[in-house]
Amino acid sequence: MNETNNEETKTERAPPPSYVVRFGIMRVLSVMTSKVRQPLTRGTAVIVRSNRGLEHGTILIEANDHARDLMEEESTGGQILRVCSEEDENELNHINAQRDEKFQACKKHIAELKLEMQLIEIEQLFGGERIIVYYLSEERVDFRQLVKNLASEFQTRIEMRQIGVRDESKLLADYGDCGKPVCCNTHLSKMPPVSMKMAKLQKATLDPTKISGRCGRLKCCLRYEFDTYEEIQKSLPPVGSQVVTRDGKGKVLAQELLAEQILMETEDHRRITVPANQILSVVGKSAKSEK
Numbered sequence: 001m002n003e004t005n006n007e008e009t010k011t012e013r014a015p016p017p018s019y020v021v022r023f024g025i026m027r028v029l030s031v032m033t034s035k036v037r038q039p040l041t042r043g044t045a046v047i048v049r050s051n052r053g054l055e056h057g058t059i060l061i062e063a064n065d066h067a068r069d070l071m072e073e074e075s076t077g078g079q080i081l082r083v084c085s086e087e088d089e090n091e092l093n094h095i096n097a098q099r100d101e102k103f104q105a106c107k108k109h110i111a112e113l114k115l116e117m118q119l120i121e122i123e124q125l126f127g128g129e130r131i132i133v134y135y136l137s138e139e140r141v142d143f144r145q146l147v148k149n150l151a152s153e154f155q156t157r158i159e160m161r162q163i164g165v166r167d168e169s170k171l172l173a174d175y176g177d178c179g180k181p182v183c184c185n186t187h188l189s190k191m192p193p194v195s196m197k198m199a200k201l202q203k204a205t206l207d208p209t210k211i212s213g214r215c216g217r218l219k220c221c222l223r224y225e226f227d228t229y230e231e232i233q234k235s236l237p238p239v240g241s242q243v244v245t246r247d248g249k250g251k252v253l254a255q256e257l258l259a260e261q262i263l264m265e266t267e268d269h270r271r272i273t274v275p276a277n278q279i280l281s282v283v284g285k286s287a288k289s290e291k
Contacts, residue, residue: 023057025123029189031063034080045084054127121171130157166191169215194218198226232257237282244280
């Protein structure tokens with residue numbers, strides 16, 4: 001009897017399980033504790049309470065130590081209240097059905113007030129606590145009257161959020177040039193900075209129309225393999241250096257990063273490719289490569 005009571009006490013004292021949950025139209029990730037007793041699996045639709053209010057979310061994984069290390073501090077907090085019921089799904093469908101009507105109403109108010117802003121999307125929280133208006137604008141907009149008008153019409157709190165062109169793609173884009181759904185609307189929670197240096201190192205075409213994504217900025221995927229390219233580049237002798245290989249001594253003309261080879265000009269003016277594992281030593285570097 002005592003053993004049974006002890007086991008029940010330990011179960012009651014055990015901390016509630018935590019999961020990584022994706023929620024909101026901007027696909028926000030957060031580690032949340034669960035009030036649901038049964039284990040939750042990937043893809044389970046749930047109702048959560050975030051710092052914004054009551055929302056619909058999706059379970060991704062259980063929040064283990066590795067997942068917590070990858071999450072940022074502001075990405076923690078909130079609670080999983082319950083698994084979505086049939087009533088919850090009906091309410092969600094009702095909210096989505098009204099989205100276009102509310103979008104058009106918001107667009108009408110913007111036109112009447114002659115505001116210099118482009119309406120991108122609106123998001124109504126599941127609990128009805130607020131409606132979030134996402135917009136683009138090159139200049140600061142005085143939207144105080146717009147907020148009053150929308151709050152009066154929709155009878156809820158209105159939050160205005162200015163976004164950039166990358167966020168616009170995250171909300172509206174569908175497929176990229178690769179034929180797959182755009183990364184910002186699938187697995188990316190934050191868009192990493194991408195530079196032209198990354199395209200040059202990977203020897204991608206520098207044609208802006210071919211290395212730009214739906215947002216008009218450099219494609220996020222240029223960053224995915226950049227660290228690997230950079231690591232391989234550092235492991236190979238720099239261009240202009242003198243190396244000794246099994247085929248003799250020569251000067252490095254170019255690096256073939258993916259193949260982990262160098263293009264070398266030998267002392268008898270032959271050009272050959274040499275794998276990195278056949279480079280015996282680097283005997284000298286040009287002033288340019290040292291710089």
